[in-house]
Amino acid sequence: MRHKRSIPNRGFRVADQIQRDLAELIRELKDPRVGMITINSVEVTPDYAHAKIFFSLLIGDPSESEKALNEAAGFLRNGLFKRLAIHTVPTLHFHFDRTTERAAELNAMILQANATRAKDDAAPAAEPPKSED
Numbered sequence: 708m709r710h711k712r713s714i715p716n717r718g719f720r721v722a723d724q725i726q727r728d729l730a731e732l733i734r735e736l737k738d739p740r741v742g743m744i745t746i747n748s749v750e751v752t753p754d755y756a757h758a759k760i761f762f763s764l765l766i767g768d769p770s771e772s773e774k775a776l777n778e779a780a781g782f783l784r785n786g787l788f789k790r791l792a793i794h795t796v797p798t799l800h801f802h803f804d805r806t807t808e809r810a811a812e813l814n815a816m817i818l819q820a821n822a823t824r825a826k827d828d829a830a831p832a833a834e835p836p837k838s839e840d
Contacts, residue, residue: 721793722749725758729799732786733776740775742767747804751797758797761804769803776801 726749733744743765750759764772776783780799787796 718751718753718755721755721791722751722758724791725749725751725760725787725797728787728790729760729783732783735786736775736779736782738775738779740767740771741779742772744772744776747806755793755795755797758799760799760801762801763804763807773801773803 726746729749730746733741733746745763745765747761747763749761752758760776762772762776777800780801784796784799787799
């Protein structure tokens with residue numbers, strides 16, 4: 708009996724499908740703690756036993772949303788069973804993704820540094836040249 712060859716990028720395709728399906732399933736949740744969520748990425752282990760789902764939040768408390776999503780993980784996993792055509796549907800672990808927050812903080816710091824530098828560059832040009840008598 709020949710062994711099946713591993714399908715290239717299958718893990719990435721499964722993760723992408725999980726991301727799309729979870730986005731639809733999360734909209735159906737009735738929990739008020741789950742705010743306006745965007746699923747940023749999904750990382751699946753090679754054996755498809757676990758999946759880390761990274762999400763960002765537009766409105767709501769990140770820790771409460773993370774707790775609510777992890778409590779609803781069984782319901783969401785059951786919905787994935789019905790949608791995915793794979794042998795093992797992974798256990799879901801939700802994590803709040805702070806990438807967008809960090810990007811906004813870094814952007815604010817860069818803008819502040821540029822504004823300070825612009826003031827420093829403009830200050831010597833504003834002073835009239837001293838004439839020596």
